[in-house]
Amino acid sequence: MKWVKYTIATTTAAEDIISAMLSGLGIEGVEIENNVPLTEEETGDMFIDFPLQLPPDDGSSRVSFYLEAGEEHEALLAKVHAALMEEKQFFDIGPADITKEETEDKDWINNWKQFFKSFTIDDILIKPTWEELKDEERGKILIEIDPGISFGTGKHETTQLCIRQLQKYIKKQSVSGEGLKVFDVGCGSGILSIAALKLGAAQVTGIDIDENCIVSASDNMKVNHLDESYWNFYSGNLLTDTKLQKQEASKEYDIIAANILADVIIPMAPVLLPCLKKGGILITSGIIDFKEQEVKTALLAAGFEILETNVQGEWVNITAQRPLKSSE
Numbered sequence: 001m002k003w004v005k006y007t008i009a010t011t012t013a014a015e016d017i018i019s020a021m022l023s024g025l026g027i028e029g030v031e032i033e034n035n036v037p038l039t040e041e042e043t044g045d046m047f048i049d050f051p052l053q054l055p056p057d058d059g060s061s062r063v064s065f066y067l068e069a070g071e072e073h074e075a076l077l078a079k080v081h082a083a084l085m086e087e088k089q090f091f092d093i094g095p096a097d098i099t100k101e102e103t104e105d106k107d108w109i110n111n112w113k114q115f116f117k118s119f120t121i122d123d124i125l126i127k128p129t130w131e132e133l134k135d136e137e138r139g140k141i142l143i144e145i146d147p148g149i150s151f152g153t154g155k156h157e158t159t160q161l162c163i164r165q166l167q168k169y170i171k172k173q174s175v176s177g178e179g180l181k182v183f184d185v186g187c188g189s190g191i192l193s194i195a196a197l198k199l200g201a202a203q204v205t206g207i208d209i210d211e212n213c214i215v216s217a218s219d220n221m222k223v224n225h226l227d228e229s230y231w232n233f234y235s236g237n238l239l240t241d242t243k244l245q246k247q248e249a250s251k252e253y254d255i256i257a258a259n260i261l262a263d264v265i266i267p268m269a270p271v272l273l274p275c276l277k278k279g280g281i282l283i284t285s286g287i288i289d290f291k292e293q294e295v296k297t298a299l300l301a302a303g304f305e306i307l308e309t310n311v312q313g314e315w316v317n318i319t320a321q322r323p324l325k326s327s328e
Contacts, residue, residue: 002069003103012061014093021083024261027065034061121163143194144223158285161317162259163195165283170199183253186260190217194224206233239268252277258284262291269302276322287316
């Protein structure tokens with residue numbers, strides 16, 4: 001199969017912003033090229049005899065994504081361009097020019113796997129499905145993941161922020177987790193849903209606008225030996241589908257995890273509030289630091305109470321609560 005490679009000229013500081021923006025548009029599997037020197041730890045993990053010789057780091061970067069050749073991409077590219085112009089108003093993303101080239105027929109979708117290795121988040125071990133479990137890793141809470149073409153290996157700061165908050169609030173909401181219901185909005189690979197069940201939740205529901213994510217999330221649940229009676233994933237747009245909004249509001253979740261972009265969380269805030277029972281917890285992430293206040297303002301306007309804010313790198317988690325008493 002042939003692929004068309006589109007490359008955005010940007011800056012190293014804006015790599016995460018551009019990647020998150022592309023993910024929000026349903027584009028996954030981005031490739032980042034820059035001249036940032038590798039750390040001693042990174043070079044040590046590469047098992048090479050001589051250090052890589054890179055040109056001087058001038059702060060520039062190239063973020064690329066791939067689309068299938070032979071299909072019409074104009075509408076999607078127009079959305080990418082519009083999103084870039086919007087981000088440019090708030091952040092220095094460089095020239096943001098988009099170039100195009102056709103790539104050779106190769107298994108680029110799977111080539112990234114060589115860079116995804118086992119790692120821990122506190123006492124949780126996240127392991128790719130293709131790696132063997134080491135003896136010293138036994139005894140930890142194990143999550144096995146093959147994200148496929150979906151977002152969510154657990155490596156990104158936004159996912160780690162959410163997992164830590166799930167760990168905290170599942171324990172806080174219920175010691176045993178009995179009857180605890182979690183709603184994973186923008187479920188991606190299903191990693192947050194898996195974490196929720198492994199941490200003690202009784203039931204999870206996941207939704208994503210990308211049907212490929214539903215396949216990946218379901219497959220990852222099975223890899224983790226989690227019975228289908230504990231989870232349900234489906235594709236839909238909670239922001240615009242009023243039928244879905246009423247359906248999910250009737251379930252009164254204990255916890256909602258929304259690891260999506262700030263620009264989606266903001267308009268979705270009033271939709272998420274009625275999906276929580278009174279006293280229920282909303283865990284949000286995917287928020288670049290300069291949009292923190294904007295998200296807080298939207299959550300407060302929707303009727304949430306802000307409980308805490310956590311930062312990792314340039315990314316922010318905001319945890320909020322539906323008040324126990326109505327303000328009406």
